[in-house]
Amino acid sequence: MARDTPVQNQVATTETEPLPNLVTIVGRGVPSSFEIAVDGEIEMDAEDPVEEATIVSGSVAEGAIDVGVQRFRFAGQVTNVRVVDWNGVEAPDSASVPNVHIDYGVPER
Template identity: 70%
Template sequence: MARDVPVRSQHAQTDDDPLPNLVTIVGRGVPSKFEIAVDGELEMVGDDPLAQATVVTRQVAEGTIDVGVQRFRFSGEMANVRLVDWNGVAAPDSPSTPTVHVDYNVPDR
């Protein structure tokens, strides 16, 4: 997948850790859709976006999840999170939508 020139956030960053933040999406066993957006740069961790059917651009990731975990590193701040279950019912109205954890300044291991 070709990448555009990264857009860097205006927030403080170091050259050692250009994507210091982490968002984790955890499936609950029900097919669901997610979309996350940041005001900096976004990158999927570890997995192959094509194999996961996840679309990742500079600032947005969208895809599906039913079980397991998908992680993304990002710079800047979380701008938006949208989750819907297989019926199209959005969080928090559906107990089946994935959970999302956002952690700032997490060292890259």
């Protein structure tokens, strides 16, 4: 019985291409939560994203931060950013929420 010619998975070529844009979340020493939505793909820029306890699902990333920095690479445009402090107070009403930096066209390190 002859087999059909296998179809090669082309996902491997897109995995080697870095996502062109960068979101950086900088904690201010107060436990806070964040959510980032984009109209393309998003992934955490970390050695072990699971260790960071951040959930990334397709085009949305959410997590918590108090100190340190978390980075996400993404394609497309940012469609929504929501940051709240430990009391649930959103930016800009809370001075304790993390800083969010969005940079387009950033080469991978």
